[in-house]
Amino acid sequence: MKQSVGAKTILYPTPVLIVGTYDDAGQPNGMTAAWGGICCSKPPCIYVSLRKATYSYGNILARKAFTVSVPSQEHVVEADYFGMASGRDGDKFAAAGLTPVRSELVDAPYVAECPLVLECKLLHTLEIGLHTEFVGEVLDVKADESVLDEKGAPDIARIQPLIFAPGNRAYFKVGEFVAQAFSVGRQIQED
């Protein structure tokens, strides 16, 4: 028997993404968001949903671009800080000791210390309510060589991304391998 817990934003897992933008003065800003993910395969697109009150909101609309940097668990303090402080009040990169890198493809900076980054051109803006969804076309994915597997693909086990659990209001690690996708389910198809 299931119990109602109300109309809430509880879904597992959600990601921990640092959204990179430039402000009017060209100052790099980073903001952590968990309302984000992949939303189209062709063209490859991801989205982040931000409140209008955020500094990043205006930055994305002005530059039509953003990046998403995926921090590893070793940067949980910085990632949490980037989700609480506002770029209006100062340089978050400097305060956290992180390094902004200018993207060569889009008008936005990414975080050098994050092992996986996506450079996005703004494609759609969807006003939903408290949050506005920004859909960006992924022009490139860049990864540290140390997190690539033998086939050259970014490996989740080496990246060690954070998971955000809204119901727990906490960060978790990625755990063990369970099964290969598009494979383990075949035993039902073949029954």
Added chain:
Amino acid sequence: MKQSVGAKTILYPTPVLIVGTYDDAGQPNGMTAAWGGICCSKPPCIYVSLRKATYSYGNILARKAFTVSVPSQEHVVEADYFGMASGRDGDKFAAAGLTPVRSELVDAPYVAECPLVLECKLLHTLEIGLHTEFVGEVLDVKADESVLDEKGAPDIARIQPLIFAPGNRAYFKVGEFVAQAFSVGRQIQED
């Protein structure tokens, strides 16, 4: 030094969500999607992005409703199967031995065996490219009593949701607790 891996849909973590719908004949269908997540806090909204070719696509448009059921790692075989087979070819619930439950709030079924379910009313449809994004307002979240923590919140550690890693094409478990959110970053703010 970062290496380009191309314009791809690689982001970590992505969720494993079973989208529940009814077809024209009232037959329940479930389809696993990893392109999904939370996209607004007020009203509480989640989205799933589906290809037009899927059976679920027409079902959502016709009924203006869908559910999202979050399987635990013990149902990885069923979840993978629900991502490969099509409801056009038969009753996936019956083949997988899972139980559809009619939502009392929206015109869609959820999966009884999944510990966490969200019942959604279709709010927006955004055509992006190969995928169409369906934004649904969450009318209720329901959870098995066994996965609620002492405060009554669905606990990620008890739910044991799956993580899908697009670059690995594999499923992973949720791992250990790292830190409390909106808390651990304060040490930088206070510097």
